Amino acid sequence: SVTKTEAILVKDYWIPGLREKLEKIIRNCVDCIVAERKQGKQEGYLNAIAKGITPLDTFHIDHLGPLPSTKKSYKHILVVIDGFTKFTWLYATRSTTTLEVIDRLSKQAAIFGNPRRIISDRGTAFTAKEFEDYCKKEEIEHVLTTTGIPRANGQVERVNRTLIPLISKLAAPKVGEWFRYLSLAQQYLNTSFHRSIGSSPFQVMFGVRPRLREDVSLREMVEKEFITSFEEERDEIRCQAKERVQKIQEENKNSYNKKRKKARTYKEGDLVAIKRTQQGPGLKFASKFLGPYEISRVLRHDRYLVRKVGEHEGPQQTSTAADHVKPWVEYEDSEDDAGDVEEPHPRADEKFQDGRL
Numbered sequence: 001s002v003t004k005t006e007a008i009l010v011k012d013y014w015i016p017g018l019r020e021k022l023e024k025i026i027r028n029c030v031d032c033i034v035a036e037r038k039q040g041k042q043e044g045y046l047n048a049i050a051k052g053i054t055p056l057d058t059f060h061i062d063h064l065g066p067l068p069s070t071k072k073s074y075k076h077i078l079v080v081i082d083g084f085t086k087f088t089w090l091y092a093t094r095s096t097t098t099l100e101v102i103d104r105l106s107k108q109a110a111i112f113g114n115p116r117r118i119i120s121d122r123g124t125a126f127t128a129k130e131f132e133d134y135c136k137k138e139e140i141e142h143v144l145t146t147t148g149i150p151r152a153n154g155q156v157e158r159v160n161r162t163l164i165p166l167i168s169k170l171a172a173p174k175v176g177e178w179f180r181y182l183s184l185a186q187q188y189l190n191t192s193f194h195r196s197i198g199s200s201p202f203q204v205m206f207g208v209r210p211r212l213r214e215d216v217s218l219r220e221m222v223e224k225e226f227i228t229s230f231e232e233e234r235d236e237i238r239c240q241a242k243e244r245v246q247k248i249q250e251e252n253k254n255s256y257n258k259k260r261k262k263a264r265t266y267k268e269g270d271l272v273a274i275k276r277t278q279q280g281p282g283l284k285f286a287s288k289f290l291g292p293y294e295i296s297r298v299l300r301h302d303r304y305l306v307r308k309v310g311e312h313e314g315p316q317q318t319s320t321a322a323d324h325v326k327p328w329v330e331y332e333d334s335e336d337d338a339g340d341v342e343e344p345h346p347r348a349d350e351k352f353q354d355g356r357l
Helices: 002-009 018-027 030-035 098-112 129-137 150-171 175-191 201-206 224-257
Strands: 058-064 076-082 088-093 117-120 141-144 271-275 289-298 303-308 317-321 325-327
Touching: 002 018, 030 289, 058 150, 076 098, 076 150, 088 098, 088 175, 098 129, 129 141, 150 175, 175 201, 201 224, 271 303, 271 317
Parallel strands: 058 117, 117 141
Antiparallel strands: 058 076, 076 088, 271 289, 271 325, 289 303, 303 317
């Protein structure tokens, strides 16, 4: 460490600006850059995504799986979540291909229409040209989250944490028939109370409580007078839901940012090391960072596109965030440093007078 190295040197030498020089040398150690974790508060503040003021505006989508294969060869669940109401759709799929994603979204659009925006990770199903063409055709804005940053699509991540144990309990002991319980799981998710909206997704989406076997409160819904009051109540519920969503987002943002600091900024052409986000067998003792990489494009919210420089482990190009990035070796003119080393400290032993053991 800097402190230990400084303590050893000051016993025999006096060097102006010693600590700053040591910090620079250690900061530029390539082995340290790729092997050690970043210290201190994590960089970058939480940037909440605006949800709009109406349902069906923004969809968060992702795949859950692979799951135990079924008789119908289903291995994955396509999860679609409405960002405003938290209403969730679950679709069993045989693969994570673009064609299956487009098929499910097209069938959903026949009932609910297309969203204005879709947010997804960078899975192959969502980065394929076919999906890009589909979004252009349907006039949907497609937003890709940053690689290795699951919080960027936190809506889906939270549902997945609830969905996995729920499906496991419903399907036990016949885990190979989990797909039979997706409709029931979807019902549970959409009729349960959500803290962020202060109601159930079903009620915020449709303005009424779901009429299940144990709920007959909406039996007279078809009457004209009730329809009028229903529309007024629906609008009020949506306004309350919007306020609650904004309040919860602000609370989460403040809580999250207490543990963060302002992110270091990089510019195009800067050399950096990026955090290893892919883990697997035999990588427990592998370096924590990969590099060098060059910043090829600066994105918003402390995100970057980078490309590999030279031959070393890691993807040719990828996206990353400031809290997953370290500066690479800083090459600066060191002429001013050349004359900084003074004569040895007068208390130094003779065997150290020439700077060598």
